[in-house]
Amino acid sequence: MRIFTPLLRGGLALTLCLVLSGIAASATAVAEDTLVILTWEDYMAPEVIEAFEAKYKVKVRQVYYEDDDERDLIMANTGGAGFDLLVFDELMREPYHAKGWLETFRKSDLPNLRYVRYPLKKQDLPQELQTVPYAWGSIGIIYRKDLAPRPPTSWMDLFRPVEALKGKILVINTATTAFSMALKSLGYSVNSVDEDELSAAAELLRKQRPYVRAYRNPLAGEGADLFSGEVWMAMAYNGDALNLMQRNANIDFVYPMEGSGLWLDSIAVLTKSNNKNLALQLINFIHDPEINARNTQSIFFATANIGAEQRLPKSFLNNPVIYPSAKSLARFEQLERLPASTMRRVIADFVTITSQ
Known part of the structure; x- marks a missing residue:
C-alpha cells in the first residue's frame, strides 16, 4: 500500500532527524526490562499497556510515526535498531523481511495465536511467520x-x-x-x-x-x-x-x-531487538481474547482475533463504520x-x- 520515499519535505525532515537522533542516543541505553514499539499514535489501549507492564514488571515505550512514508524512512535509516516491535501495513511484510528487519518465529511459540486469522482472506496463520495480524479497516x-x-x-x-x-x-x-x-x-x-x-x-x-x-x-x-x-x-x-x-x-x-480499499495492519518483532522473548510475550498478551476485546474497543478498528470478536458487544460488531455491511x-x-x-x-x- 505504501513504500519508502527518498524525498523529505519540511516538517517530515525535521521530525525524522529528531526521531533518529533520539533513537541513536538511546538505542544502546534501553534497559532489558523496557520494550520500544514503533507504531501509529492512539493505536494501543493505555490500559492494555499498563496491564502488560504490571504482569511482566516491564516498561513499554511507544514511538509514533505520522504516516507510512515516515515509518519507511525511519526503518530505512535505522534498520530497526532501537526498537523491539513494529506495528505496520501487512503489505510491507515481504520487503521488510527481505531486508532482514523482521524476526521469524513459530505460531506454536505463542498460544493465543490460535485465535488469530487473516480477516480479509479468512485464512489461518502459517506455522512460521514474521507478522501477526493486529487490526483491519478501510x-x-x-x-x-x-x-x-x-x-x-x-x-x-x-x-x-x-x-x-x-x-x-x-x-x-x-x-x-x-x-x-x-x-x-x-x-x-x-x-x-x-x-x-x-x-x-x-x-x-x-x-x-x-x-x-x-x-x-x-x-x-x-x-x-x-x-x-x-x-x-x-x-x-x-x-x-x-x-x-x-x-x-x-x-x-x-x-x-x-x-x-481494505487494509490490514500487523505486528512484528524486529531482528535488532534486544528483548525478543519479551516482545513475543507482548504479542501473545495482546491476542488474549479478553485483552484483545478491550484493546479493539479502545482503538475503534476491527480485530483479527475471533476469540475477541465473540466478546465484543453487539453495538460494536453492528457498527457499519467498523464492520461495513456486505452490500458496502x-x-x-x-x-x-x-x-x-x-x-x-x-x-x-x-x-x-x-x-x-
Whole structure:
C-alpha cells in the first residue's frame, strides 16, 4: 500500500532527524526490562499497556510515526535498531523481511495465536511467520456536519470539491492511499497499474491541490483542525474517524458510494531487538481474547482475533463504520502491493503535487 520515499519535505525532515537522533542516543541505553514499539499514535489501549507492564514488571515505550512514508524512512535509516516491535501495513511484510528487519518465529511459540486469522482472506496463520495480524479497516470521508455545504456521498465531493471547501480539506499524506482513492473515484481499481488511469488520478489530485489545507492524518494533533472548524472535510481511516466522532457530535463519517480499499495492519518483532522473548510475550498478551476485546474497543478498528470478536458487544460488531455491511463490502477492494515501477511513479507524482 505504501513504500519508502527518498524525498523529505519540511516538517517530515525535521521530525525524522529528531526521531533518529533520539533513537541513536538511546538505542544502546534501553534497559532489558523496557520494550520500544514503533507504531501509529492512539493505536494501543493505555490500559492494555499498563496491564502488560504490571504482569511482566516491564516498561513499554511507544514511538509514533505520522504516516507510512515516515515509518519507511525511519526503518530505512535505522534498520530497526532501537526498537523491539513494529506495528505496520501487512503489505510491507515481504520487503521488510527481505531486508532482514523482521524476526521469524513459530505460531506454536505463542498460544493465543490460535485465535488469530487473516480477516480479509479468512485464512489461518502459517506455522512460521514474521507478522501477526493486529487490526483491519478501510478509508472514507470524515466531515463537519455543521460546516460542510452538504454531506459527502461520493469521493468526488472530496476530489472535486465545491468552492466553499477551498483550504478546508485534509488528505492522508501517503502517496498510494491518496492515489488509490483517486483511482476509485474515477471508477478504476485501487490497485491499477495502467499508465493512463494513473495519469488521470494524478491530474485529479493536482486539480484538488488548491483546496487542500494540509496532507496529514486528521487524527494528528488530536483532531484539532476538525474540532476548531479549520477543516470541514478529510480523508480518514475508519477507526480514526470514530475516535474523533466520539469527541465531537458535529463530526460524521461516510463510505463513498464508489467504495474503498481494505487494509490490514500487523505486528512484528524486529531482528535488532534486544528483548525478543519479551516482545513475543507482548504479542501473545495482546491476542488474549479478553485483552484483545478491550484493546479493539479502545482503538475503534476491527480485530483479527475471533476469540475477541465473540466478546465484543453487539453495538460494536453492528457498527457499519467498523464492520461495513456486505452490500458496502461488495464495492470495496483489498489493497495490494504495487510493482516497484508503479510505486516510483506514484510517489514521484505525489511529491510533486503536494510540494506545490
